[in-house]
Amino acid sequence: MNEPTGRRTRVAVVFGGRSSEHAISCVTAGSVLKALDRERYDVIPIGIAPDGRWVLEADDPDRHAIKGPDQLPSVDADRAPVTLSRTASGAGIVVSDPTAPPRELGDVDVVFPLLHGPWGEDGTIQGMLEMAGVRYVGAGVLASAVSMDKAYMKVVLAAAGLPVLPWTTVTAREWAKDPAAVRERVAELGYPAFVKPARGGSSIGISKAHTEDELADAVESALLHDPKVLIEVSAEGAREIECGVLESLDGGVDTTVPAEIRITGDHEFYDFEAKYLPEEATELDVPAHLPDATAAELRALAARAFQAVGCEGLARVDFFLMPDGSLMVNELNTMPGFTPLSMFPQMWAATGLDYPSLVDRLITLATQRDTGLR
Incomplete structure (x- = not known):
């Protein structure tokens, strides 16, 4: 790693944010803060409060953990602004504490933006960092924006020849003006159908509409989180398989062994509680039990999806393995979760790259990449 002469690499870990995934971003940050080697890195934890204020947060991984269903972590907006x-x-x-003169914490070598969802994972903070001339971990502006918007992501993946499920998009204006036209399009897709905020994550705001009678509530629920909604065919009987992708230090692309998520409790799909609350009944197979040929095909498709959107750094590519053995790309996440239950670090560990080494590699990749057009 090309570290600045005479001091440790200064890493600003940015987390929280204004999206509905604020709490999950905090949990992710706690895991990364715990993994960073303080002999190699000078760490500055920066929280973005739900109202958008930037503050100097506590360098305390345990403070950013989920304590229970009603005890989700959040950035403390009353801390010193930065x-x-x-x-x-x-x-x-620069720290602007009201009780003292402004103080500088020094130059930042790389930003680790652990933000999930809009106003963070969607190219917004990436654009700001590009303008400021700061290196950062992960995908650039375009790849982040395309991957965040599930509708445009499907357009790009389909144009690259990758298999995706049939879908339609609905805006809040269209739903208010002509809901009958929306119902007609969804009927052509067929039920059951999944209704999702187009630019959401962590399964927040997602519903499964089994019939037309359930469609209205599902759309209204999704619109609470995003004025654009994606409705797609339900992959009935499919297995949910994921694959991690990481840039290699020589400019290539590496992939993980695939892993499978199995829901064994009362959850019909992989919703928020199943993902993040430890007491929920979710089983992970890392690696997934797949024929060698299927695993190889899935890893190749994951690398192609990564390249199709122009991704950099890291991504988790999610698939449906259909009952007939075919694979469908579900979505691509440019900043997948790093929580203790997250699949991305588990898949890399099973592939031979442990958590601290994964964090180191991402920072190394960021320090080697220039800012600006690329």
Whole structure:
């Protein structure tokens, strides 16, 4: 790693954010803060409160953990505000504590944006960091925006020849003006259908409409999180398989062994509670029990999806393994979760890259990549 002479690499871990995935971002940050080697890195934890305020957060991984269904972590908006300032050598962090003069924390070498959902994973913070001339972990502006928007992601993947499920999109204006036309399009797709916020994550706002009678409630629920909704055919009887993708240090692409999520409790699909609450009945097979040929095909498709959207750094590509043995790309996540229950680090561990090494590699990739058009 090309570290600055005379000091540790300064990493700003940015988390929280304004999206509905605020709490999950905090949990992810806690795991990364715990994994960072303090002999190699000077760590600055920066929280973005739900109202958008940037603050100097506690460097305390345990504070950012889920304590229970009603005890989700959140950034403390009352902490000292921070700003990102342009300097002659890059960008620095300035702390503006009301009780003391502003103080500089020094230049930042790389930002680790652990933000899930809109206003973070969608290219917005990536664009800000590009303008500030700061290196950062993960995909750039376009790949982040395309991958965040499930409708456009499907357009790009389909154009690249990758298999995706049939879908339609609905806007809040269209739903209010002509719901009958929406019902007609969904009827052509067929029931059951999944109704999702187009730019959401962590299964927040997702419903399964089994009949037309359930469609209205499902659309209204999704619209609470996003004025654009994706409705797609339900992959009935399919297995949910995931694959991690990571840039290699020589510019290539590496993939993990595939892993499978199995829901064994009362959840009809992989919803928020099944994903993040430990007491829920979710079983993970890492690696998944697949024929060698299917696993190889899935890993190749994951690499193709990563390249199709112009991704950088990391991604988790989710698939449906259909009953007939065919594979469908479900979605691509440019900042997958790093929580203790998250599949991305588990898949890399099963492939031979442990959690601290995974974090190190992502930071190394970021420090080696210039900002600007690429």
